Each structure stands twice: as structure tokens, then as C-alpha cells.
Amino acid sequence: MNASVPGAAVSADGPFYVAAGKIYPREVRGRYARLRGAAVVLLLGLYYGVAWLQWDARQALLFDLPARKFHIFALTLWPQDFLYLALLLIIAALSLFFFTALAGRLWCGYACPQTVWTELFTWIEQWTEGTRARRMKLDQGPWTAEKITRKGLKQLLWIALAAYTGFTFVGYFVPIRGLAGQLASFSLGPWATFWVFLYSLATYGNAGFLREQVCKYMCPYARFQSAMFDKDTLVISYDAARGEPRGARRRQTLARPQGLGDCIDCTMCVQACPTGIDIRHGLQYECIACAACIDACDEVMDKMGSPRGLIRYTTEHALQGRATHILRPRLLVYVTLLLALVGGLSYLLIVRTPLIVDVLRDRNALFREVQDGRIENSYLLRIINQDDRPHRYHLLAAGLEGLTLVDPTGGRIEVPSGSVTTVSARLQAPAVVAQGVHSVTLALVAQDAPRIAVRETTRFIGPKS
Amino acid sequence: MNYPAQPDASASRSAAMERIWMLGIVLWPSLLAACLASLLFFAAVDPLLLRDAGPRLFDELEREGGYALGFFFFWFIAACASTLSLYLARTLRPVARDALTSANER
Numbered sequence: 001m002n003a004s005v006p007g008a009a010v011s012a013d014g015p016f017y018v019a020a021g022k023i024y025p026r027e028v029r030g031r032y033a034r035l036r037g038a039a040v041v042l043l044l045g046l047y048y049g050v051a052w053l054q055w056d057a058r059q060a061l062l063f064d065l066p067a068r069k070f071h072i073f074a075l076t077l078w079p080q081d082f083l084y085l086a087l088l089l090i091i092a093a094l095s096l097f098f099f100t101a102l103a104g105r106l107w108c109g110y111a112c113p114q115t116v117w118t119e120l121f122t123w124i125e126q127w128t129e130g131t132r133a134r135r136m137k138l139d140q141g142p143w144t145a146e147k148i149t150r151k152g153l154k155q156l157l158w159i160a161l162a163a164y165t166g167f168t169f170v171g172y173f174v175p176i177r178g179l180a181g182q183l184a185s186f187s188l189g190p191w192a193t194f195w196v197f198l199y200s201l202a203t204y205g206n207a208g209f210l211r212e213q214v215c216k217y218m219c220p221y222a223r224f225q226s227a228m229f230d231k232d233t234l235v236i237s238y239d240a241a242r243g244e245p246r247g248a249r250r251r252q253t254l255a256r257p258q259g260l261g262d263c264i265d266c267t268m269c270v271q272a273c274p275t276g277i278d279i280r281h282g283l284q285y286e287c288i289a290c291a292a293c294i295d296a297c298d299e300v301m302d303k304m305g306s307p308r309g310l311i312r313y314t315t316e317h318a319l320q321g322r323a324t325h326i327l328r329p330r331l332l333v334y335v336t337l338l339l340a341l342v343g344g345l346s347y348l349l350i351v352r353t354p355l356i357v358d359v360l361r362d363r364n365a366l367f368r369e370v371q372d373g374r375i376e377n378s379y380l381l382r383i384i385n386q387d388d389r390p391h392r393y394h395l396l397a398a399g400l401e402g403l404t405l406v407d408p409t410g411g412r413i414e415v416p417s418g419s420v421t422t423v424s425a426r427l428q429a430p431a432v433v434a435q436g437v438h439s440v441t442l443a444l445v446a447q448d449a450p451r452i453a454v455r456e457t458t459r460f461i462g463p464k465s
Numbered sequence: 466m467n468y469p470a471q472p473d474a475s476a477s478r479s480a481a482m483e484r485i486w487m488l489g490i491v492l493w494p495s496l497l498a499a500c501l502a503s504l505l506f507f508a509a510v511d512p513l514l515l516r517d518a519g520p521r522l523f524d525e526l527e528r529e530g531g532y533a534l535g536f537f538f539f540w541f542i543a544a545c546a547s548t549l550s551l552y553l554a555r556t557l558r559p560v561a562r563d564a565l566t567s568a569n570e571r
Contacts, residue, residue, distance in 0.1 A: 065528065065529065065532060066527070066528050066529055068511060068528070079508055079509070079511070082508040082509070085508070174529075189529070191527070191529035191530055191533060192529070194533070195533075217489075218489075218493055220497075
């Protein structure tokens with residue numbers, strides 16, 4: 001039958017959507033759990049903390065969208081500096097590729113905001129609702145006073161945390177101290193309120209409810225990261241050769257004489273998995289490499305008296321009993337590209353002049369004749385001082401014999417830090433040399449810092465010969 | 466040709482979930498596209514310049530409002546593209562799909 005089914009999303013492999021059961025990850029202890037915890041504290045500490053750091057009486061890290069200026073500690077970037085930001089993003093993407101090729105999904109397991117906030121929300125859940133078994137029982141049970149209290153407390157903490165996260169997020173785009181003041185006096189603007197609310201909602205939804213579904217269904221990186229993988233990439237894997245055939249046995253007994261592998265099929269690795277997969281089926285794209293199954297299995301192996309590492313960080317080559325190569329062409333290419341980009345960006349930032357001059361010719365008249373038969377051209381200079389302190393600039397002109405500058409500011413153009421000033425300037429040249437069209441150069445030099453200088457070439461137009 | 470049957474016990478719930486699911490398929494990638502488009506566009510263009518150049522409709526708009534308006538505009542356009550993609554993929558009759566696959570294999 002070839003009829004299409006209206007209203008049902010079907011593909012060749014079956015329905016697009018299969019309702020997923022709620023996953024109750026089992027709490028694990030161990031070295032990777034500690035590492036993940038440390039990553040959560042460090043990264044979220046940075047996220048919530050850096051927003052409040054000050055640098056020279058302004059916020060240290062502020063992507064000031066209302067003022068169209070990005071402050072990154074000592075550096076202030078303007079929209080004209082978009083190149084630096086683009087380079088920075090490319091470097092970030094390449095680093096992700098590099099670390100993926102080297103050590104698999106390190107990003108997913110330890111550093112991705114989705115993982116980090118989910119971890120924090122799970123801590124709150126475990127603190128209010130208890131262990132995996134208690135949470136499952138609580139969900140199945142009736143709405144008792146205890147259930148209402150536990151669930152209510154969890155929601156309260158989640159909402160408070162999500163709201164503060166949203167507030168901090170907006171604080172990276174609008175000065176956070178001002179934002180806090182407005183919040184305290186209930187005078188937050190409509191747009192700030194809207195974005196705080198939206199980001200809070202996203203945090204709450206992503207870390208509270210969607211969780212592993214973000215990684216499984218929404219994350220593009222999860223789908224294409226396998227392109228960076230090869231047989232020398234560090235992955236989390238079950239050692240099937242050592243574990244199979246799986247089966248139950250007494251503690252502190254040897255597996256092999258009983259015709260068994262080391263895996264006792266306790267399913268702790270499955271219960272611990274936040275994405276609800278069985279690592280023993282091999283590498284799956286749902287695996288976010290959080291290493292919870294390693295900790296769970298190691299604990300069981302300790303109790304059974306078997307060596308740790310039935311599930312471990314390893315490579316496909318190592319599992320096949322072959323040597324793992326860390327230095328390989330793929331990695332060298334990534335490293336070379338990264339070094340080149342980081343070097344290029346550093347160079348550009350070092351030679352960057354915090355001054356921009358736009359020269360506009362007067363549109364009303366091509367030229368004027370002034371006294372002594374000299375020819376005069378008028379220009380409008382738009383001067384942007386991108387430095388974080390005020391400067392006084394000298395204007396110089398060159399390019400024609402006898403060219404003089406009629407400078408209404410008397411050689412003192414003062415521009416406050418981070419501002420734009422427009423000044424008019426007139427150039428005069430003797431009529432004999434001014435005939436036709438000429439290229440002239442205008443140079444602006446900071447008086448207190450000769451390094452800050454910009455040259456702009458423009459046209460000087462005289463009467464036709 | 467048979468399709469796997471929907472679990473009938475929760476057929477209506479599953480149909481509703483599927484609608485939400487499709488909404489997600491449309492809205493999520495278009496949101497990512499809108500973020501990128503806003504970033505690139507507003508890096509080059511100041512919303513205040515646009516406001517002053519355009520009709521007097523938006524005279525009161527601040528920069529923040531301009532960014533938000535631009536973002537939702539891009540999201541809407543990208544969502545239209547996503548919807549169309551989903552619609553074209555979904556309404557392709559299986560026979561046409563088979564023809565496409567076999568043509569590719571040849």
C-alpha cells in the first residue's frame with residue numbers, strides 16, 4: 001500500500017517521534033563525578049562571578065549592545081572590529097574540533113552549558129527528592145503532603161536559580177550593576193525584562209525538563225562530531241572482550257573459571273546514564289561522554305574484587321590491542337590552523353590602532369578660489385577615539401607642493417575616550433599646482449602617543465587646466 | 466508497504482506530542498539561524514540608522530527594541546524556510562521517495 005498517512009509524521013524508518021520515558025539517572029560517586037563537579041563549580045563560578053568584575057570603573061566583560069561596544073577586560077571592540085570577534089569564534093570552533101579529535105566529547109561531558117546546568121539542576125533534584133529509587137517512588141505515588149513539599153521546594157529552587165541565571169545573562173549585555181539597581185527598584189525596562197524572562201525560561205526548560213533530549217534531538221554538534229572521530233580518539237567504551245559473557249556471580253570470585261566475563265549485568269552503568277543508553281551496545285551518538293558509567297562500573301568492580309576499567313576511556317585501536325597514535329595528520333592540521341589563527345589574531349590585536357578616521361569631501365562644492373588665487377577644498381573628518389582614555393590629535397596634510405592646512409581647531413582636536421567627533425578641515429594649494437585631480441594624504445597623530453596614528457588618502461580637486 | 470503502527474493506547478497523546486515535536490523541528494533550527502543572522506546583520510548595521518531611514522512607524526524604538534525586532538524578523542523568515550522544508554519532506558509520496566532512492570542507486 002502506498003497511500004500516505006495524513007497527520008502522522010512517518011519516514012522510512014518509522015515515526016519521527018517516539019514518546020521518551022522520563023530518565024532518572026542514578027547518582028554516582030568517583031573520580032569522574034568529582035571532575036565533573038569541579039567543572040560545574042569552576043564554570044558556573046566564572047559565569048556568575050565575572051559579570052560583577054570591574055575594570056577601570058566599568059564592567060570588565062560587557063557586550064554592551066545598547067552602546068554598540070564590546071568591553072573585554074582591557075580591550076574595547078567596536079562594530080568596526082567585527083573581524084576580531086569573527087576570528088575569535090572561528091578559533092573557538094577549531095578548538096572544539098581539536099579536542100573532539102583528541103579526546104572525544106570532552107566538551108559534552110564536562111563543559112557544555114547544557115551539561116553544566118543540568119548537573120546543577122540534578123543536584124537540587126537529588127537534594128529535595130532523594131535518590132533515584134526515591135524519586136521514582138515519589139513520582140508514582142499519590143500527591144501526599146510530603147510529595148507536594150518536596151516537589152514544591154524543588155520547583156522553587158529551580159525557578160530562583162533559573163531567574164538568577166537569566167538576570168546574569170542579560171547582565172553581560174546591559175551593565176549588570178545598573179540592572180540590579182533597576183531590579184531592586186522595580187524599574188526594569190520592558191526589553192531587559194523580556195530577555196531576562198526568556199533566558200530564565202530557556203534555562204528552566206533545558207536543564208529541568210528537556211535535559212538529555214537537547215543532546216539527543218536538538219544539538220547539531222552531537223550529530224556531526226563523529227566526523228572528527230577516528231580510531232585513535234579517546235572514547236568511553238565497554239571492554240566486551242573482558243566483560244562477555246556477562247552474568248551474575250558471587251563477590252570476590254573469579255569470573256573466567258565459571259565460564260563468565262567480568263560484567264555481572266548489574267545494569268548500574270545503564271541506571272547512571274543521563275541519556276538512558278546502554279554503553280555495552282558500543283559507541284552511540286547519544287553518549288555525551290560524561291563518564292558516569294565508568295564511575296558506576298568501577299564501584300561495582302571494586303566490590304566484586306575485579307580490576308577497574310571494564311568501562312573506561314580508551315580508543316578503538318587500544319581495544320583491538322593495537323597502538324594508539326596521538327600525533328596524527330588530522331591533529332597536526334588542527335594544531336597548525338589553530339596556531340596560525342591565534343598568532344594572526346594576536347598580531348592584529350597588537351598592531352591595532354584605537355583610532356578611526358573617515359574623510360568625507362564637501363559635497364557642495366568641488367573647490368573654491370580664495371585670496372592669492374589659491375584653491376581650497378573642504379573636508380569633513382569623522383574621528384573615532386576607540387581608546388579608553390581621551391586624546392588630543394594633530395592633523396597633518398601632505399601630497400602637493402605648497403599644500404597648507406587651514407585648521408579651525410588650531411591643531412588641537414580633542415576627542416574623549418570612546419567617542420566620535422566630527423571636525424571640518426580645509427586644504428589650500430597654489431593654483432599652479434592644484435590643476436586637475438590629485439591624491440593627498442591626511443594624517444592624524446595623537447600628541448601623547450605617536451604610535452596612535454592614522455593616514456587616510458583623499459582627493460584634492462582643482463580647476464581644469 | 467506497511468508502516469510501523471502507532472502505539473494505540475496513547476494514540477491521541479502521541480499525536481499531540483508529534484505536533485509539538487514538529488513545531489520544535491521548525492522553530493529550533495530557525496532560532497539558531499536567526500541568532501547567526503542577527504549577529505552578522507547588527508555587527509554591520511546600527512538599528513538606529515535603520516529607524517531613522519525607514520518609515521516613521523518606529524520613531525519611539527530604542528536600540529534594544531531594534532535588536533529584538535530584527536531577531537524576531539529573522540526568526541520568522543527562517544521558520545518559513547523550515548516549515549517549507551518539513552512540508553516538502555512530509556508530503557512527498559512514498560512512491561516518489563522510492564523513485565528518488567532507486568534513481569540515486571542507479
